Amino acid sequence: MSGRFAPSPTGELHLGNLRTALLAWLAARSTGRDFLIRMEDLDRVTSSVDHERRQVADMAALGLDHDGEIVRQSERFDLYRSHIDRLTTIGRVYPCYCTRREIREEIDNAASAPHGLPDGAYPGICRDLTADERAEREAAGRTPALRLRTEGERFEFVDRVLGRVDGFVDDVVLARADGVPAYNLAVVVDDDVQAIDQVVRGDDLASSTPRQLLLQQLLGFRTPEYQHVPLVLGPTGKRLAKRDGAVTLAELAADGWTAADVLAVLARSVGLASHTEPTGSITAESLVDRYDPAAIPTSPSTYAELCALRS
Numbered sequence: 001m002s003g004r005f006a007p008s009p010t011g012e013l014h015l016g017n018l019r020t021a022l023l024a025w026l027a028a029r030s031t032g033r034d035f036l037i038r039m040e041d042l043d044r045v046t047s048s049v050d051h052e053r054r055q056v057a058d059m060a061a062l063g064l065d066h067d068g069e070i071v072r073q074s075e076r077f078d079l080y081r082s083h084i085d086r087l088t089t090i091g092r093v094y095p096c097y098c099t100r101r102e103i104r105e106e107i108d109n110a111a112s113a114p115h116g117l118p119d120g121a122y123p124g125i126c127r128d129l130t131a132d133e134r135a136e137r138e139a140a141g142r143t144p145a146l147r148l149r150t151e152g153e154r155f156e157f158v159d160r161v162l163g164r165v166d167g168f169v170d171d172v173v174l175a176r177a178d179g180v181p182a183y184n185l186a187v188v189v190d191d192d193v194q195a196i197d198q199v200v201r202g203d204d205l206a207s208s209t210p211r212q213l214l215l216q217q218l219l220g221f222r223t224p225e226y227q228h229v230p231l232v233l234g235p236t237g238k239r240l241a242k243r244d245g246a247v248t249l250a251e252l253a254a255d256g257w258t259a260a261d262v263l264a265v266l267a268r269s270v271g272l273a274s275h276t277e278p279t280g281s282i283t284a285e286s287l288v289d290r291y292d293p294a295a296i297p298t299s300p301s302t303y304a305e306l307c308a309l310r311s
């Protein structure tokens with residue numbers, strides 16, 4: 001069985017992505033698992049093979065190797081569609097003709113958000129359209145997205161970092177109106193097909209996990225173990241981004257950081273190495289035996305804190 005890191009190849013990895021990659025690698029290696037890299041390049045406009053190569057090279061520079069071929073989601077659309085067909089067969093898919101704006105207006109006009117549903121959850125406008133109403137929209141030239149038909153399901157899981165997490169599932173998009181499969185569906189299918197039983201990723205995705213648990217149940221897949229790890233935030237309190245300064249390996253190198261400096265800072269920032277431990281003695285391999293998901297902090301780090309950890 002395997003663990004994985006699943007970046008979108010839309011740019012260079014920054015310190016936050018690199019830290020998640022390190023933790024995913026440590027989680028897999030410390031439990032004797034293979035470690036796979038999957039490129040989540042569903043959005044072919046922003047993804048590129050150059051970014052992909054760079055991301056893998058940057059991981060390798062930190063000592064993070066991987067097993068097997070790198071899988072690209074852009075090459076697996078048929079696989080995703082066949083699973084959407086399976087969900088359609090069991091009555092769990094409906095076409096949705098709404099524009100983003102229509103959905104936003106419906107949410108804004110509702111007196112209060114539907115109890116317990118995730119923020120921005122689809123308010124169900126197209127859930128119960130009649131055949132005539134669908135035909136009318138098609139005649140007006142609208143192409144539908146496909147949504148999951150939920151039935152008020154609620155899912156709970158025990159995250160190895162965060163502890164107990166639960167949430168309701170909304171009618172999430174399975175395929176966009178342009179036919180591109182959506183994130184939650186693709187991830188669930190890939191994790192099953194690739195025999196991934198350990199998922200380590202940023203904790204911004206913890207709220208999407210109940211959706212993935214429902215999809216796994218409907219498709220008869222096993223649920224992997226989850227470790228949602230903290231993000232690195234930029235100076236404005238938002239998730240770290242390129243504009244926040246020297247955040248990629250290349251940018252940090254231009255400021256005099258070695259790959260070993262970066263690795264040491266990432267390790268110190270989650271308590272895997274002490275500040276007094278010399279940078280040169282900290283390698284990815286040396287951290288494998290120290291890795292314990294229950295000891296990973298649950299609150300984010302800031303870019304400034306990371307920079308201060310360089311010795």
Ligand code: GLU
Nearest residue numbers: 006007008040187200201
């Ligand atoms: N592609 C997602 C990201 O870059 C990660 C998805 C996942 O690990 O499930 O944030």
